[in-house]
Amino acid sequence: MVMFWVVVLILSSLIYVLLDGSDLGVGILFGLTHDETRRAAVMGAVSPIWDGNETWLVVAGVVLWGAFPVVYATLFSAFYLPLLLMLAGLILRGVAFEYRHRAERMRWLWDLGFAGGSLVAAFIQGLIVGALVEGLRVTNGQYTGGPFGWLSTFAVLCGLGLCIGYSLLGACWLVGKCEAEIRDAAYRLIPYLAGGLLVFLVVVFAYALAEHLRVMARWLDRPYLLLFPAIGTIAALVAARSVRLRRDGIPFTMVALIFAAAFGTLAISFWPYMIPFSITISQAAAPPSSLAFIFWFAGIIVFPLMLLYTAISLTVFRGKVRSTGGPY
Amino acid sequence: MSQMNTTTLLLSRLQFAFTVSFHIIFPSFTIGLAAWLAVLEALHLWTGRPAYRLVFEFWLKIFGVAFGLGVVSGIVMAFQFGSNWSVLARMSGPIQGPLLLYETFTAFALEASFFGILLFGRSRVVPWFYLLSTAMVALGTTLSAFWIMVNNSWMQVPVGYVIKHSQFVPDSWAKIIFSPVLWVRFPHMLLASYLTGAVCVAATGAWYLLRRVFTAEARIMLRMGLALAAVLLPLQLVFGHLNGEYIVHHQPSKMAAIEARWHDEKPASEVLLAWPDVRNQRNLFAITLPSPLGSLIDSDSLSAGEVGLTSIAPENRPPVLIPFLSFRIMVGCWLVMLLIAWRGSYLIHKGHIEQSRRMLWATFFSFPLPFIATLTGWFTAEVGRQPWVVYGVLRTAEATTPFLTTGSVLVSLLVFCIVYILIFVFGILYIYRILRAGPEGRLVLPTARAVPNRPMSVLDDHAGVPLARQAPAGE
Numbered sequence: 001m002v003m004f005w006v007v008v009l010i011l012s013s014l015i016y017v018l019l020d021g022s023d024l025g026v027g028i029l030f031g032l033t034h035d036e037t038r039r040a041a042v043m044g045a046v047s048p049i050w051d052g053n054e055t056w057l058v059v060a061g062v063v064l065w066g067a068f069p070v071v072y073a074t075l076f077s078a079f080y081l082p083l084l085l086m087l088a089g090l091i092l093r094g095v096a097f098e099y100r101h102r103a104e105r106m107r108w109l110w111d112l113g114f115a116g117g118s119l120v121a122a123f124i125q126g127l128i129v130g131a132l133v134e135g136l137r138v139t140n141g142q143y144t145g146g147p148f149g150w151l152s153t154f155a156v157l158c159g160l161g162l163c164i165g166y167s168l169l170g171a172c173w174l175v176g177k178c179e180a181e182i183r184d185a186a187y188r189l190i191p192y193l194a195g196g197l198l199v200f201l202v203v204v205f206a207y208a209l210a211e212h213l214r215v216m217a218r219w220l221d222r223p224y225l226l227l228f229p230a231i232g233t234i235a236a237l238v239a240a241r242s243v244r245l246r247r248d249g250i251p252f253t254m255v256a257l258i259f260a261a262a263f264g265t266l267a268i269s270f271w272p273y274m275i276p277f278s279i280t281i282s283q284a285a286a287p288p289s290s291l292a293f294i295f296w297f298a299g300i301i302v303f304p305l306m307l308l309y310t311a312i313s314l315t316v317f318r319g320k321v322r323s324t325g326g327p328y
Numbered sequence: 329m330s331q332m333n334t335t336t337l338l339l340s341r342l343q344f345a346f347t348v349s350f351h352i353i354f355p356s357f358t359i360g361l362a363a364w365l366a367v368l369e370a371l372h373l374w375t376g377r378p379a380y381r382l383v384f385e386f387w388l389k390i391f392g393v394a395f396g397l398g399v400v401s402g403i404v405m406a407f408q409f410g411s412n413w414s415v416l417a418r419m420s421g422p423i424q425g426p427l428l429l430y431e432t433f434t435a436f437a438l439e440a441s442f443f444g445i446l447l448f449g450r451s452r453v454v455p456w457f458y459l460l461s462t463a464m465v466a467l468g469t470t471l472s473a474f475w476i477m478v479n480n481s482w483m484q485v486p487v488g489y490v491i492k493h494s495q496f497v498p499d500s501w502a503k504i505i506f507s508p509v510l511w512v513r514f515p516h517m518l519l520a521s522y523l524t525g526a527v528c529v530a531a532t533g534a535w536y537l538l539r540r541v542f543t544a545e546a547r548i549m550l551r552m553g554l555a556l557a558a559v560l561l562p563l564q565l566v567f568g569h570l571n572g573e574y575i576v577h578h579q580p581s582k583m584a585a586i587e588a589r590w591h592d593e594k595p596a597s598e599v600l601l602a603w604p605d606v607r608n609q610r611n612l613f614a615i616t617l618p619s620p621l622g623s624l625i626d627s628d629s630l631s632a633g634e635v636g637l638t639s640i641a642p643e644n645r646p647p648v649l650i651p652f653l654s655f656r657i658m659v660g661c662w663l664v665m666l667l668i669a670w671r672g673s674y675l676i677h678k679g680h681i682e683q684s685r686r687m688l689w690a691t692f693f694s695f696p697l698p699f700i701a702t703l704t705g706w707f708t709a710e711v712g713r714q715p716w717v718v719y720g721v722l723r724t725a726e727a728t729t730p731f732l733t734t735g736s737v738l739v740s741l742l743v744f745c746i747v748y749i750l751i752f753v754f755g756i757l758y759i760y761r762i763l764r765a766g767p768e769g770r771l772v773l774p775t776a777r778a779v780p781n782r783p784m785s786v787l788d789d790h791a792g793v794p795l796a797r798q799a800p801a802g803e
Contacts, residue, residue, distance in 0.1 A: 051399075058432055061406050066429035069421020069495075076410025076417070077729040083407060084740045088747050091400050095751050098396060102758060147736050287497045290422040294429050302433040 001291045005067035006281060008303060012063060014263050015310065016056035017125075018169075018256050023050045025170020027093055027118025028163060029189070030111075038182060039111070045177040047097050048317050052310060054090065059306070066294050068284040070141065071274045078136055078143040079128055079150055086124040093117030119163060126162025129266070130155035133208075133215050138278035154207055161200040168193040169259065172239075172252035179320055183248065190243050190251065194236075214277055218269045225268055232261035337728050339737040340412040343744060345710075347404050349703055350748050354398030356702045359473055359518070360525025361391045362466035364552075369462045373455055383545050386767035387529070390759055392447065397755050401748070406432075412737070416717055416727035420496045423489060423504065424479055431475035438468035470518065477517055481510040483718050484709070485578045496718070509578065512570040519564045520705065524698035526560065527665060529553035530672070531695035532763060534688040545767040550691070551676055557669035561662065568662075575712075576626050579719060580635040581644060582712035583626060585651040587634070594633030596622030601656065604648045609638060644715065651712040654704035661701035668694050 023046035030042050065072040076083060092113035100110035131150035136143060143149070171193055174186040208216050219225050239254035270276045274284045285291065365387060372380035406428065409417045417424075442464040450458055488503030489496045498504060530553025536546035575583045583589075588604040588611050589596065598621045602614035623632040637645055668690050675681035681688070717724040 054403075055432075055436055058403055058406055058436075062425070062429040062432045065406075065410065065417065065421055065425035067425070069418055069425050072410045072421060072425065073414035073418035076407060077412070077414035077732065080411050080729075080732065080736050081739065083411060084743055087404055087407060088743050090403070091747055091751065094400055095396075095754070098393070099751075099754055099758070102761075103754075106754075143731065146731070147733050286422045286425065287492065287495070289498045289501075290426050293498065293501050294426045298426075298430055298433040306433065306436070 001288070001295050002067075002281060002285045004295060004299060005063060005285075005291065008299065009060060009063045009067070010263075010267055011307075012056050012060040014260060016053070016060055017263060018259055019049070019053035019056065019310075021122075021166045021259065022046070022169045022173040022252070023053055024093075024118045024122045025166035025168065026173055027114055027170070028122060028167045029170050029174065029186075031115030031119065033185075041178060041182055042174065043097065043100075043114070045174055049313065050097065051094070052313055054094070056310075057090075067286050067291060068274060068281075069286055071279060071284045074136075074138065074141070074143050074275060074279065078145060079131075081147060082124045082127055082150060086121050089117035089120035089124070091117070093121065122163045122166045123159040125159075126165075127155045127159035129162070130158025132270075132276055133158070133266070134213060135277055136275060138275065141279065141283075154204075154211070154213075157200070157204060157207065161197070161204065164193055164196045164200060165259070168197055169252070169255050172255045175248050176252045177320060187243060187246065194240070215269050222268070225265060228261045228265040228268070232258045232265075235261065336732050336734045336737055337725055339734065339741055340728050340732065341724065343412065343737060343741045344408060346741070347401065347408065347744055347748070349706070350752070351398065351401040351405055352702060352706060353699055354394050354401065355469070355473065356517075356521045356524050356699070357528065358391060358395045358398055359466075359469045359521035360523065361387060361394070361528075362462075362469045363522060364525045364529060365391065366459070366462045366466045367552075369459050373459055379544050379548055382767045383548050386545070386762075388447070389762050393755055393759050393762070397751065400751070404744070411740075412729055412732065413717070413727050414729040416722065419494060419722060419727075420483075420718060423482060423496050423498050426498075427475050427479045427482070427504075431472055431479075435468045435472035435475070438464050438471065442468070473517060473521070474514055477514040478505060478507075478510055480709075481507055481513050484513075484713060485509045485574065486718050486721055491721075496721075509574045512567060512574060516564070516567040516571055516705075519560055519567060520698065520702045523557055523560050523564060523665070524702065526553045526556040527669075527698045528695050530557065530669075531692050534691035535763075536766065537682055538685065538688050538692060542766045542768060550672075550681070554669050554672040554676060554691070557665060558673040561666045561669055564662065568659075572626060573628070576634075579713065581637070581640045581646055582651065582709075584635050584637045584640065585646045585648045585712050586655045586708060587622065587626065588648055588652045589622070589634055589636045590638055591636035592633060592639050593619060593622065593636065595620030595629075595631050596626065596634035598622035598625055602652075604652050606648050646712050646714045651708045654707035654711070658701045658704040658708065661697040661704070665694060665697050665701075 026042060026046045030039060033039050033042055061072070064075075094117075096110040096114035096117070100107055100114065103110055127150065131152065131154075134152060134154050137145035137149055168190065171186040171189045175183055175190070178186065207213075235254045235257040239251050239258070242250035242254065272280045272282070274281050365384060368380050368384040368387070371377070372384060409424070442461040445453060445458065445461040446465050453461070482504055485507065486496070487507050488498055488500035490499050491497070529549045533546040533549030533551075533553060536542045537550065572583070575586070587596075588599050588602055590609045590611070597619040598617040599611055600615045600617060602611035602616075605612050620630045620632075622634055623629050626632070626634055637648065668687075672681060672687055672691055675684055675687055713719055715723050715725065717727045
């Protein structure tokens, strides 16, 4: 039953990263456009789905609390300030979807909130992952790193990297969703973003080697982990080809695959830790009476329904958005 | 405890109080509104009167904005247990975590699935299915409230657990979910939500009648709102009283604070109004009903003894001023609403409420009362539980994240204040604009714009549709 909830947690977080990652990326790219009709179309490409995407963050959060309360308590308090900024960013970008249309003189504020909020949220998520890879200072199951224990060059680097990564995901989303100028502009951006991401990966790798991060040792111990980077590389090649040939539907799927591969790499290289390298899955698991209570209804009945619903929602909104009108 | 820790604790408590008070305003409104929408849709199907449909479409727009603000501010709550109250989150995680998981899974699943249909699917589904969707959204909001009340009731009167490895480990979920305390508190909260919806709807109707606009729809709002309030308010008194019974039983310290009862009394008198002088443990300017009325009110008995604050160990005493005053404000709001609802319903029955502008003004100005009553009711319940976060077993002071710094909490409190005030002011402005524009702002439904899972998007339609601009709204 612990394993079931590990899988649910991994799935929920991955769904969150792929879906909300793209619309956070679209939000970042929104900041690069200035023309009003383009801005409306860019926003329209994510407005029907962003809210559903964000619920997966809450799902991942409550799965943590319900099934792994120790991790929930440790992480959320250790990342106090970053999470605060992320929440503020998510709130501002969330209300921007609704408020910017009706604002007259205040539109600049909601535009700023949308682009800025998306950027901050993306940066913080990368930062948190980076800090986790480096390892938090935990003594006797208690976080002891202080209010800025998560702050390091590596974490900041990962924050920047995720901003680029989400932007790439967002650009591919726009390619799939938009037509004409926006699609073409997104196509032009993709090589730069992909190049930026590649540079980032190289730097991170070099840094990890130079600093002897513990994660590196796990990779050398477990060569089968290389399967994931291999998948990522193949996906990147396919994506590059589809961008050259202007096949609108393919880049997003391929970049999503790259993200899934990176996610899988992280998950397996953390294994069996939930907070590397201090709290393991079994140490973190809630007592059996709690796990059984959530398994028998929420887990095996409601969770599949939620997956099904997300699939239906994405199917309903597949295809292109007309760039002339508002959202759909 | 050092000076710095006390400040941090205080700031964390302030932040929780601020964010949760902000949050509760929206769900308490939308739970009632969702139920009211379901009733309207049923009436529309049953009678075929277009006015019901117009009123439905109108309140659906308001529901969208309020629901969105409730969702956004609710996410913050889900984070805050872990960030500021990590000891609580860790210890009670095995119980509170699964309950919140159920809230997210069951309520989100329902709301997400049926909200899109509610907002954009009218032309795509058959009428009975649309009604079903409305009912499912109402059920979703109610379920959400249910799980939150299970959670909070467990913190008020913890049951069904054993302590293992310094965690509260559930040993009987049945005891937790069928706790008698929950089953008087959950109806109390539901009734509060229904009353909030009813009073806001009636106030809106009264406002239109005063302005002599949208009279047909306004009459429906006024009549239904006041009638529902007139019926529910006495029922709310019954459940309020039952809440008092559990408090007497399980939380004597809270009861002593609510009643500003300083010494044990048998039988007890009842302090109606006073200014509790905490330092000298007495009441100033007290208007007191003689014994045994206090015993009668608190324990349904002419002879029962009631606990006074001085017989509770000083370190276990709750603050007195807030529970005492906020309880009285809540009851006062209830009384004013009762007078308005009964008098108004009587005038409607006689057929001359529209001639009585004073009554219409009174109804209009009553709209803040249910919100104030809900907030003060929660202040009573939560402050009265202090110094415990889980009553009798875990102190609030021990539940906070130990390594949190004053600076961090100060920053977060400021950020929340700024962001919430910003989104609140604009949210209220937009709700006001919809209210001002009235039920005829939109007559044509968009057809192919199903946007499930995105509550507030119903408003976006107007942005592009010039029709909305023709409404008599002052931009």
